[in-house]
Amino acid sequence: MPNSQMTPGIVPGRVAADQLADNFDDLHPAYAPHEAAVAADRCYFCHDAPCITACPTDIDIPLFIRQIQTGTPEAAAKTILSQNILGGMCARVCPTETLCEQVCVREVAEGKPVEIGRLQRHATDTLMAKNSHPFSRAPDTGKSVAVVGAGPAGLACAHRLAMHGHSVTLYDGRAKAGGLNEFGIAAYKTTDDFAAREVDWLMQIGGITLELGARLGEDLSLEELKNINDAVFLGIGLGGVNSLRAAGEERDGVSDAVSFIADLRQATDLAELPVGRNVVVIGGGMTAVDAAVQSKLLGAENVTIAYRRGRDAMSASRYEQDLAASHGVNILFNVQPKEVHGNGAAAEVEFEYTTTDNGKLKGTGETFRIKADQVFKAIGQTLDGVPDGLDQDGGKIAVTGAGQTSIQGVWAGGDCAFGGDDLTVTAVAEGRDAAEDIHSTLMG
Incomplete structure (x- = not known):
């Protein structure tokens, strides 16, 4: 926190430690199983449900809520995670009030939506508590991909590529992975070191090598990454x-x-x-x-x-x-x-x-x-320079389709790419979709 410690009015210890623990407790405590069952029972399980359309990752919300209702939260978690591998974090930080819950039929009719975010957390937490990973890795394709940035976009991209059998090296300039989820979200929204635990859980897919302290433009060269890999994905976020x-x-x-x-x-x-x-x-x-x-x-x-x-x-x-x-x-x-x-x-x-x-x-x-x-x-962030050779738009990396940049073999997504809306869930969708496009391209 630059300069702050030199200012007399800025001091630590304004609140006692026990009060701080209460102040930074979980904003929305997890459902107990019976509470989740009651909440799930409010869903109408709409055909052509508007909540699905409102979800940037297109989760089949009525399906996963029905799976909770029928007592199979692990199956609900797989439904969620197949579309959004960071579904646990998104359940905590997504602005559901302006996305899926805003268009919920219950919200429109009664002013009280089905609590989709908390139900999603119940499902994903239940599965993660078993320390099991619901996806398996396909046979090795012999292809390698560099993913730069271990934030939501990079993590989602790396996981989907690994699941398809590609070898992924995931780079990040910080000492910990997670990006925005680890460093940029209020502590009361993601308690108990959840961001780090979710990264560890995601890495169980295998096929991903994590290299920390490696920053593009300083420790890494885009040209070099292109030369030693079959594809490159940039999810470098906004540093300025x-x-x-x-x-x-x-x-x-x-x-x-x-x-x-x-x-x-x-x-x-x-x-x-x-x-x-x-x-x-x-x-x-x-x-x-x-x-x-x-x-x-x-x-x-x-x-x-x-x-x-x-x-x-x-x-x-x-x-x-x-x-x-x-x-x-x-x-x-x-x-x-x-x-x-x-x-x-x-x-x-x-x-x-x-x-x-x-x-x-x-x-x-x-x-x-x-x-x-x-x-x-808190007036917005900027990209610390678009990497050499890449077209830019609005100060960000210009992309077309599923994150294709102006350089063949290089994709980008998340906050660093033009067109996003600075949400974790959108970054996940962009990383996932870029991974599918990379996989399709690499496999001909």
Whole structure:
């Protein structure tokens, strides 16, 4: 967390250890078997179910819920995992309220959907608790594929390729695999080291060699990977952070929300993690909400999310907004940062009210200030340079079809590829589909 420790107002130990354990407990506790049976019984098992269409990985939701209803959660898990090998994590972090559950017939008719996400977690957790892997590897094809990036897209791609019998080397620049799932999601959404346990479980398919501390452009060359493999998949995510474009953003106490969440997720003792007394998070996505809520749980007294547009434009769902509000986070709409004030360290953030004129955002000239000893930027991430030779679109890797790039034999997916929507479930779908396209190409 750059500069934060040098700021007097940002200190550890604002909350006692036992209270921290309660604060960061599981956001949605797992169903007991009888609770899952009752929840499953609410499903109408629709023909042409809209929930399937709303799922980026096309899971047969009515089928897996019926399998839970009939007392076979392991079969339900296989139905889920055949489409989404990271179904356990997606059950925890997917914005189901804007995807499958939003279109549930029960939601439309009664305002209370079938709790698809929690049912999915029940099924996948039941299977994983047995430490069994429901898929087997096909005979070795003699083909090798390099997968760069061990996040959701890379993991899904690597697993599907290995299942088809290809030899996969999975590279990642960090010391742990998991990508966004390991480093970028609120701790209360994925407790008990679940991201790491899911990676270990996924690797049981065999045929995947994991090499950590290997970063594209530094330790790895795309050209070299192409030369020693039959195909390459890039799932390198987004490593850069957008600038605040406000004066004073270099002051102590100003950092990016992504790094804060990563530090929190990797902390061995949350009581040692420093947090400010007055925290301001600038942005409108789930990263902003995760940073704000966790700041509050760590003991920040006043936490504010400031977003430049109106509520309806905020990419964090209304559920996430309400979650933040329920933890005492104040959300300001139609405000943009003008300057971070302070004598060396942040003390206040000056904002300007905004309005939209013919779809274009502009400032009104009216300003105000908020106390802030800690400021988090959650205004989007960028790709740290498109690898040489690859066409780009919107600052990301340009792809066609199932992730094919402008270089023959190279595919890409997840956040680094143009067209995604920065969701774990979408990244899984893109990695899976690219793997199928790679397999089809390699096998002629």
